[in-house]
Amino acid sequence: MSDKSEILGEIIARHHHREGPLLPILNDVQAELGCVDAESEALIAKGLNLSRADVHGVVSFYHDYKTEADARPVVQVCRAEACKARGVEAIIDNATRAAGERVKIETVYCLGLCSAGPAARTGDDLHIRLDAEGITKLVEDA
Amino acid sequence: MTKVRISDDALARAGGADKLAAAFEAKGCEVQRTSSWGMQWLEPLVEIDGKGFGPATLTDVDAILDGTSDKAIGLIEEHPFIAGQTRFTFARAGKTRPLSLEDYEATGGWAGLKRARQIGSEAIVEEVKESGLRGRGGAGFPTGIKWDTVRKAEADQKYIVCNADEGDSGTFADRMVMEGDPFQLIEGMAIAGEAVGATRGYVYLRSEYPDAIRKMNAAIELCADIIAPFVCEVRVGAGAYVCGEETSLLNSLEGKRGEVRAKPPLPALEGFLGKPTVVNNVLSLAAVPHILTEGGAAAYKDVGFGRSRGTMPIQLAGNIKHGGLYEIGFGVTLGDLVNTIGGGTASGRPVKAVQVGGPLGAYIHPDQFDIVFDYETFTEADALIGHAGVTVFDDTADMLGMARFAMEFCAAESCGKCTPCRIGAVRGVEILDRIKAGGRKRDRLELMPQMHNTQKDQGRDAGDEIGLLTDLCETMKFGSLCALGGFTPYPVMSALKHWPEDFTRNPELVEKAMSEPAE
Ligand SMILES: Cc1cc2nc3c(=O)[nH]c(=O)nc-3n(C[C@H](O)[C@H](O)[C@H](O)COP(=O)(O)O)c2cc1C
Ligand code: SF4
Ligand code: FES
Numbered sequence: 001m002s003d004k005s006e007i008l009g010e011i012i013a014r015h016h017h018r019e020g021p022l023l024p025i026l027n028d029v030q031a032e033l034g035c036v037d038a039e040s041e042a043l044i045a046k047g048l049n050l051s052r053a054d055v056h057g058v059v060s061f062y063h064d065y066k067t068e069a070d071a072r073p074v075v076q077v078c079r080a081e082a083c084k085a086r087g088v089e090a091i092i093d094n095a096t097r098a099a100g101e102r103v104k105i106e107t108v109y110c111l112g113l114c115s116a117g118p119a120a121r122t123g124d125d126l127h128i129r130l131d132a133e134g135i136t137k138l139v140e141d142a
Numbered sequence: 143m144t145k146v147r148i149s150d151d152a153l154a155r156a157g158g159a160d161k162l163a164a165a166f167e168a169k170g171c172e173v174q175r176t177s178s179w180g181m182q183w184l185e186p187l188v189e190i191d192g193k194g195f196g197p198a199t200l201t202d203v204d205a206i207l208d209g210t211s212d213k214a215i216g217l218i219e220e221h222p223f224i225a226g227q228t229r230f231t232f233a234r235a236g237k238t239r240p241l242s243l244e245d246y247e248a249t250g251g252w253a254g255l256k257r258a259r260q261i262g263s264e265a266i267v268e269e270v271k272e273s274g275l276r277g278r279g280g281a282g283f284p285t286g287i288k289w290d291t292v293r294k295a296e297a298d299q300k301y302i303v304c305n306a307d308e309g310d311s312g313t314f315a316d317r318m319v320m321e322g323d324p325f326q327l328i329e330g331m332a333i334a335g336e337a338v339g340a341t342r343g344y345v346y347l348r349s350e351y352p353d354a355i356r357k358m359n360a361a362i363e364l365c366a367d368i369i370a371p372f373v374c375e376v377r378v379g380a381g382a383y384v385c386g387e388e389t390s391l392l393n394s395l396e397g398k399r400g401e402v403r404a405k406p407p408l409p410a411l412e413g414f415l416g417k418p419t420v421v422n423n424v425l426s427l428a429a430v431p432h433i434l435t436e437g438g439a440a441a442y443k444d445v446g447f448g449r450s451r452g453t454m455p456i457q458l459a460g461n462i463k464h465g466g467l468y469e470i471g472f473g474v475t476l477g478d479l480v481n482t483i484g485g486g487t488a489s490g491r492p493v494k495a496v497q498v499g500g501p502l503g504a505y506i507h508p509d510q511f512d513i514v515f516d517y518e519t520f521t522e523a524d525a526l527i528g529h530a531g532v533t534v535f536d537d538t539a540d541m542l543g544m545a546r547f548a549m550e551f552c553a554a555e556s557c558g559k560c561t562p563c564r565i566g567a568v569r570g571v572e573i574l575d576r577i578k579a580g581g582r583k584r585d586r587l588e589l590m591p592q593m594h595n596t597q598k599d600q601g602r603d604a605g606d607e608i609g610l611l612t613d614l615c616e617t618m619k620f621g622s623l624c625a626l627g628g629f630t631p632y633p634v635m636s637a638l639k640h641w642p643e644d645f646t647r648n649p650e651l652v653e654k655a656m657s658e659p660a661e
Contacts, residue, residue: 019342019396019414019415020377020395020396020397020414020415021397022397022398023377023378023379023380023394023395023397024377024378026380027349027378027380030380057399058397058398058399061382061399061400061401061557062379062380062381062382062400063380063381063382064349064379064380064381065380080311080312080501080551081311081312081460081497081500081501081533081544081547082311082312082459082460082531082533083311084539084544084547085459085460085461085533085534085535085536085539086460086461086488108350108381109309109311109383109501109551109555110309110310110311110312110313110350111350111351112152112153112308112313112314112317112350112351113152113153113156113314114311114312114313114314114457114459114460114465114531114533115153115182115183115314115457115458115459115460115462115465115466116153116156116157116182116183116185116465117460119156121350124352124353125156126152126153126155126156126352126353127156128153128156128157129157
């Protein structure tokens with residue numbers, strides 16, 4: 001038995017009894033393995049007695065689930081309206097330049113910090129009032 | 143020992159509140175972490191003996207303690223931004239520790255639930271009806287009527303689902319309730335359970351809110367005995383804006399793709415797992431404990447405007463000087479909110495546009511600033527109150543760019559169920575790009591002799607493309623199943639209508655195209 005199937009077995013057992021267990025399972029798989037790949041989909045389908053197509057349909061629907069793990073640190077930058085109004089588009093190039101190949105810049109739509117944007121998220125840490133310098137530093141430190 | 147209060151709200155923390163709290167502790171102060179007052183431009187806000195200092199940084203600590211800080215704003219409760227509000231839902235904001243049961247009880251917590259248990263289900267629903275409370279998630283549907291439908295439904299199991307997906311840009315009131323006063327929301331859910339005969343509740347919480355997730359989970363655990371036999375559970379979303387739509391949310395909760403369901407059946411009759419389900423926004427549910435206290439319904443109803451009763455926690459966001467949470471009775475004008483209360487733009491430049499109601503709300507021109515906050519008034523003006531986010535833009539905003547983003551967002555977040563939204567939004571982005579380019583040349587196909595109907599001597603100008611966009615928006619408006627596809631035309635068309643000069647050098651083209659849609 002591979003490590004992965006053990007981890008998955010444990011996650012499935014953790015949520016199996018819940019009403020609508022699939023999203024809690026997928027959230028944990030994404031968090032613990034960094035992705036929900038085809039192998040995980042198959043194991044989850046088996047564990048919940050669903051078809052693989054069913055599980056794949058769900059996985060592919062949600063932005064949070066990735067098909068491949070990416071070891072790079074991630075900086076999520078909000079590019080929704082209120083952050084645009086506060087100038088995120090003018091500093092996004094600074095972020096991508098600082099990121100290069102080392103850091104992954106992801107776009108998100110709203111972190112609920114809309115009066116104090118541009119806003120960003122790294123892990124569970126939030127950042128506000130970013131300017132060109134601030135976002136560069138954030139990416140460099142990621 | 144000096145008592146210092148600093149919020150542990152996500153925005154304050156993002157602004158450095160944790161380090162600031164540690165610095166005051168290191169100076170020997172007793173630091174209490176409270177909810178946020180909602181004056182976000184002043185976060186992190188430090189409170190000592192009722193007086194505020196903000197936005198505070200580590201370098202301000204000494205000056206704040208010896209009374210020489212230039213960040214002093216005086217007594218917080220007397221600050222015009224706070225004094226001008228009518229706070230029902232946010233009555234505890236800034237005053238209590240979010241996860242302290244002691245603070246919650248000392249400020250009237252659980253009184254609504256206790257009374258609800260005494261008066262019984264029918265009377266609870268009557269009081270919610272009497273209060274005039276309408277859903278704060280966007281549609282403004284009367285909450286009492288929804289509850290009555292679920293109450294009267296026969297079923298072995300019913301559910302209370304709290305919609306905490308708050309995906310609209312420019313909104314954060316749900317987040318502030320969950321982070322600042324989580325017990326109030328849970329109490330509201332338990333009262334809803336009491337009213338309709340449901341013993342299970344779910345909070346569908348977006349994954350973009352890590353602090354709210356943590357606090358809601360902690361709060362539910364702390365008050366489990368108080369709300370029993372009602373049981374409450376947090377379910378975290380997975381990054382899909384459309385899952386804020388109630389039927390999409392229910393599908394997601396069931397572990398399916400977040401596709402929108404056709405109505406009927408109403409979720410009130412066939413909701414989660416096919417059972418009668420109340421789906422309510424965080425703010426709707428959080429308003430309930432106050433309404434259920436003795437005389438609460440009447441007090442709530444006494445505030446408001448027309449058929450919009452009670453208060454709305456309005457969120458001032460974007461390029462605004464005094465951004466934050468402003469709870470006030472319906473009837474305030476948009477101009478007052480933006481210019482007087484909000485102090486105009488943060489950049490100091492003129493206000494160009496205001497988007498109310500999130501990504502599906504129209505862009506409003508300062509010429510329309512006398513419009514009052516009221517569901518009916520906004521609908522008449524082709525605008526949307528939605529979740530009451532007010533996003534301000536200064537004169538550097540590019541409205542063609544914002545219209546394009548509305549389409550781009552719709553394309554990215556469409557659930558894919560219906561064609562006008564799934565395909566229309568993608569085509570909308572392309573058309574806007576062509577408008578920006580001033581039109582396009584005829585393509586090879588159009589130039590073929592067989593294509594009799596195309597003019598061969600000239601390309602398509604911006605006017606032709608604007609006509610096409612107008613047509614597309616009509617199709618999306620009337621041919622979409624839910625408001626994602628159906629309302630995206632509002633920001634697009636309002637931008638085009640009020641700022642034609644941002645779309646083309648010949649604004650008269652816009653007028654012509656809008657009056658006579660494409661062939
Ligand atoms: C695309 C879309 C997104 C929505 N997002 C939310 C949301 O994030 N939060 C919310 O409470 N309601 C949202 N709604 C409205 C819900 O469908 C529903 O009307 C609401 O949850 C009902 O609760 P209420 O009566 O308390 O407002 C959304 C609707 C649409 C069409
Ligand atoms: S309008 Fe868009 S989001 Fe709404 S049901 Fe249709 S495809 Fe889905
Ligand atoms: S729009 Fe960026 S945080 Fe809300």
